[in-house]
Amino acid sequence: MDQFLTYSNERALREQVWKNYYSRGDNGDANDNNANIARILKLRRERVQLMGYDNFAEWRLQNRMAKTPERALALMNAVWPAAIARVKEEVADMQQVANASGKTPITIEPWDYRYYAEKVRQQKYDLDSDEVKQYLELGNLTQAMFYVAGELFNYQFSPITDGSVPVFHEDVKVWEVTDKTSGEHIGLWYLDPFARQGKRSGAWASPYRSHTTFKGKKTVLASNNSNFVKPAPGEPVLVSWDDATTFFHEFGHALHFLSSNVKYPTLNGGVRDYTEFQSQLLERWLSTDQVIQQYLKHHKTGEVIPAELVAKIKKAATFNQGFATTEYLASALMDMHFHLADPEGLDPDQFERETLAKLNMPREVVMRHRSPHFGHVFSGEGYATAYYGYMWADVLTADAAEAFEEAPGGFYDKPMAARLVEFLFAPRNSMDPAEAYRKFRGRDASIDALMRDRGFPVPEQAKKP
Template identity: 40%
Template sequence: MKKIMIAISLAAVVSACDSPSKKGADVNPFFTEYTTPYGIPPFEDIKFEHYMPAFLKGMEEGRAEINAICQNPEAPTFENTIVAMDESGKLLRKVSSVFYGLTSANTTAQLDTLSKEISPLTSTYSDDIWLNPVLFARVKAVYEKKNELGLDKEQTKLLEETYKNFIRGGANLPEEKQAILRKLNSDLSMSQIVFGQNMRNEEAAYKLVVDSEKDLAGLTSTQIANAAKAAEAAGLKGKWVFTLHKPSVLPFLQNAENRSLREEIFNAYINRGNNDNGNDNKKAVKELIAKRLEKAALMGYDDYASFVLEDRMAKNSKSVFDLLDELWTPALKKAKEELADIQKEIDKNGKNFKAEGWDWSYYFERAKKAKYDLDDSQIRPYLKLENVRDGVFYVSNKLYGVTFTPLKNVPLPHPDAEAFDCKDKDGTHLGVLFMDYFPRANKKSGAWCGSYRSQGYENGKKITPLVTVVCNFSQPAEGQPALLNADEAETLFHEFGHALHGLFKDVNYKGVGGVPRDFVELPSQVMEHWAFEPEVLKVYAKHYETGEMIPAELIEKMSQSGKYGQGFATTEYLAASYLDMDFHVLKDVSADFDVLAFEQKVLGARGLLTQIPPRYRTTYFNHTMGGGYTAGYYSYIWAEVLDCDAYQAFVETGDLFNQEVAQKFRKYVLTPGGIDDAMDMYINFRGKKPGTDALLKNRGLK
């Protein structure tokens, strides 16, 4: 009776919100076809009150579509079961793409609360599909006849993936265990949301307030101006505020002469989610690890990593640890050499202290200057944001012939974003690209690429994607240009690789649109290789004031120093990758499990330098604790083995824009989605499996 009453109340909410008597201005935008250019969501017309009714109606329609498949009196076929499933849930996808895109890039307290309300509903909706015995029986009947159906490669892959999703979704479990799985899935979904919101709230809450101008010594005029602007926004006019957003904290650690203030903000940064307050994440982590292990055991696996990796290129945890171990020793050796250089700089300046974590960035810049006569301030003037963006466009055009034309008067996910019409070399529309560059208090940290609509087909017509690249670059002072550092420029190339992957994908079925997590970074990371090639720098690296091309001697210095710092970068990355895996190969999580003691134990045992925290400590490791890269943070280095080897395919021809190689990469890697096995895709492109030599050389570890 309770379930019936809930269903009636939900239906009432949906019907009330979709009443034909409503005025046109009040119609829920999700319930109509978008009439905007390119079918872009009408972001300004979508209000908070539109989301829940759209989610509810989307789930109602999706359930009706699934029920229709189950009740079909005809024998199960590929078309009436597998394709019908793939096409179901259109409205739910429509609202989800907007909602989750905006809660990452432009959230509000209302949206955060709504995320928690929606989480158990969508978890139940998903479980109702994968644990539906009638639906599974129909899918299984088709699967068992797959060799008799005359399916092509893409259809076969869709059938195999659909069947596998049922198995991994618990369809073969007895009813009592399915009930346990449902509860675990709901709890995990909620815990991941809570973890991410805590982390974002923690970052937004912290402020390092500087009230003495002498404490700004070493900072650039732009950094000082931005801090003054942040202080004014916080009601602290006349002071300076620094936050835990990377464009604020990292330059401060790099440039601020005041060591005690560096220590303060460094400790705040590495203790996000670990302050025993309302945003503390230790409890959430413990619950996540324990419930993931419980789910793995329920599904018949020894640990959660085994459950996850079975479906990825790595296949098992041994393959992951073997790769990490191969890189750890040379990376740690290089990091110790860099630490020695840093200590020399400290000693040279007459200081009497041992280098600590808050000293690394500050003295590393000075060590780099001493070795190569190069520092960040020499490079930034040539990396104006718009020029770097045009450099990315140039590389994409040279490789694939695509063009990017600014779009005006189209809906934007945020007023700061910009939009581009992307066309193929033959003039065919590929999709729309949004780019959103600067941090906001309500934007999650980091950089990512997503979509407000994925590529697909409807009634035989291709639906082009709406791709978004979101970053958190250093924001310029008012009236000043945005000048990127080298890492930010490389990040833009990286995320653009993801964007090209989304724009070039061409599959008929949504169920084969994705690739394994440890393959997905190949398209993005391979783009990084072009960022600082002299041939490319000469095109986009122009001085923001004079327009003068970057000098050849500066390019040479960049080339010579390019691998300096890889000890630190590789070690901090590997430390986080180990941490992710170590949590998820646990076979037991005791009631008194201490997540930070565990972190210290496993990283200390490997000899991680105390001056180098892992790139993400446990309480703000959203990649793994927030989902997405769970037992998968190693994916970046796994894919780097691929991308370094792939780039060599261009280098070996003597032409970094070799058209034959570029077209093969597009055909075999960027276009087919997940139709082929990931390693098969790579071998189709390269003609062989990759080795680690190119990666080690690229990072200067060999």
Template identity: 45%
Template sequence: MTNMLLADWNTTFDLAPFDAISDADFAPAFDTALAQARAEVMAIAENSAPPSFANTIEALEASGKGLDRVLSVFYTLAGADSNPKRQELQREFAPKLAAYSSELYGNKALFARIESLWAARDTLDLTPEEARLLMLTHRGFRRSGAALTGDEEARMRQIMARLAELGTAFTQNLLADEAGWHMELAEADLEGLPDFLVDAARSAGREKGLEQPVITLSRSLIVPFLQFSPRRDLRKKAYESWVSRGAMGGETDNREVAAEILRLRAERAALLGYESFAAYKLETEMAKTPEAVRDLLMAVWEPAKAQAERDAARLTEMMQADGINGELEPWDWRYYAEKRRQAEHDLEEAALKPYLSLEGMIAAAFGCANRLFGLEFRALDVALYHPDCRAWEVTRNGSHVAVFIGDYFARGSKRSGAWCSAMRGQAKRPAVQGPVVINVCNFAKGDPALLSYDDARTLFHEFGHALHQMLSDVNYESISGTSVARDFVELPSQLYEHWLEVPEVLERYATHVTTGEAMPRELLDKLLKAANFDQGFQTVEYVASALVDLAFHEGEAPADIMTKQLEILDNLGMPRAITMRHASPHFAHVFSGDGYSSGYYSYMWSEVMDADAFASFEEAGGAFDVERAKALESHILSRGGSEDAETLYLKFRGRTPGVAALLKGRGLAA
């Protein structure tokens, strides 16, 4: 039988034929595609013709497309719809891919060709984008150890292979802990919970084959449970399980996995001549140095901590008024913060939810994209990897732009969090290809599905990433879309969140799921006035995570990550009733791969820019100012990594922003 992963896809927009692909296809397709990629690289390295941009750099860009296609399908499924076979394949593929990467960057003949082009770059008559691709290719090879030889080169290969294995293990351990825990609720335990949460808990129970409602470790279930359950004992049980993910003991414990990752990263950086892994990692980011990152985080930490401590005192008073003596605990914060929000802003999340349907918020995200960039969305009837997935063709002025796929609901086979990925990136060379972009979220399933305001913000955030992919307009896929500095990649996503707060957007799309009536103006005003509520808490839990990430990678790797984590938080004076947003054993951003290692700060670095960028719309003609939207697309969304991130921002805004707009936006300014 034909292995569709290796065949031509005669499908709508060349989408993967998920209904014709089985798990048994992946291993043989992977081995075939990997061998082909190796052969393509060797052909470039052994080319007898003198090196040129076309026969070396552009040829490298064109290599490995078959392997990319196999892996895009596989890793889409492995992240969003895992099963034991796919997890086994992940463990099998990881060291093989690490070995291939080491072979690629360790190919001395290939590196010699790239070096000769780099040395002669001023004589090659390259376009700015070609010059950028040459620089990135040369830099990538050097930073991957291409100049290493002998024992150092061999050790680097060992390190990269082991890191690939450990990253996969970390992810799978976390998924196992998340899928393996739930708390059944008796009917009496539902007292005080809003209807939307009860419905979601019953749906989660049915998914597990149970008659009782359950709370799982999905954020969309456990956070509202912590907000609304009057049962302090159950809140404590749920909270302690939530923050213990990856540290529950046994085979899925991630503590030693993370410690070994840190040791190997430190050794990797030393082999490459850097004083720390943080110094190595930040060299290519906008921040450039660990010192610049720390300066930003500490500028935000102090006012955020001060606000959190004032809030903690108020919540403690409320708790003691309920007859509970002692200290405010982490499992108390959200419950009393919700009570405080109701008291001070007369705003109940249960009253908001009927106006924040999933369908309405998808329409809102699409509607804003239409007004800003002229994009239109048409539902597609195509085979996808799970019944919950939906697809749309994205067009502009009747021309195809992209395919967008949404996978919105939590399930046991999906890793936690939310993300955007491209199954196929935009490119013009060596062949024209339109992007296929996926947003994956973990919203609680319901009939109909209702979102919290935080969920709605997540939807807009991930769609901002999707726009960065879909509106890309460069020649080469490796610098298209979100292929930018890590501390720049969150700018489009966080910027897009601002449109959710535009009153006319909520007036149009936040309609009651039953009556269809618009959100009452009074409720809308309360929502917007409460936008900065509890920002002390939210900022502290985020910045603490970012500072721990940075400290882990700045010096010698800690022998015990939990001891080191506690030491860092103690030195910061971490408020006792707040914990890190991501404790180290489940800090997937940092330990599932290198993506956000030494880079979790990047959300805040980007927030400095997104606050300033949205202000430019407000200073012009408003949130939907035509000229500002054109500038955003022209200088940022369409350019990918074809220019330096700072250059792109300066072209869009004309200046570099400071931290003041961020503090004001979070309500933390003095």
């Protein structure tokens, strides 16, 4: 859908694809989900009321970092006006491109958004992703991550090449992780980088064994897995900026596993609006000067990636944030409002329409997941009243990154790094996340940094999440 709406020149087909995609589960046929949604909401309310709660959101959020639906809503409502204001600007930019195209005049419709946004992107931010790739070689990126882990966590990664650690496939490589100063054994890190038949797609991190001292000390077995295409012997693996970012992200999860100091094994489990924060934060080290100068080098010439190219990459990150933030927030707000509303006699279709109208939802954008196919929230319970969590983690990430930017030693500031490990990584779920964050930052996170990240104006009275 995404690719088609971005690149197809056939406007009538774009409209058809868009309409089919966004009306899934909402066609009044045997697969229509509106009655199911109403029933699910009723049953959820009934269940939590048996336990003495007013509504599902209140019950669900009590042990999340946000703690209450009101605080999650306050964050979303604080960002929302800037997001829809940016949509207006994006639509104006796109309308200009459409008008200048010399074809029959059109008004930007929802099925035109991705198509014309891509045209604006080419004009404003054009970035040759192939050129960027020449500076992102997998071996160098791996060494860059080890460097970052060495600076922040005082870890040393030593390859185990004598076959003393068994692996399930010859592509899998293993490193021993030790403390640089004491030499203490911390764990093993497995990297399974290449795609092959039968392997799950995407990139992920998983622990084979987690830290605990409950019944004797267990050291960590952490793994990172990707699906890069295996090169011919002697050829380099060159990856995109997005993939390099993901590589760092997943390594952030691995560092979270490795640095754990909990006693009880279950405390390694995460709090839903908090577990992506550590990994997202680690992504920021990819574009630090130290990493750029030492590791982002042309695979043939050894030349460091040009500063203008890095600047272009950073600028492109704010592109289309009006659309992305609005379509996401509309879904997250809907999720919360559904569970706060009285489910008695609720008509999901009508509720969705009225809620969007109250929010002044721009007509050119649709919810990322319309209610009848909002699987996160209605197919299982994992993300019910928790879809806001992505933005919650983004707020923490942006705010914590700014803490490093402001520190005397920047992203490699030693006292900051020590607090990062002590309060944000090592305690896992054994410390209240809000309290831990305060200890790291000296205050609660504010949304200002997130607004700057997305290129939105910072509200004068920025609300605390």
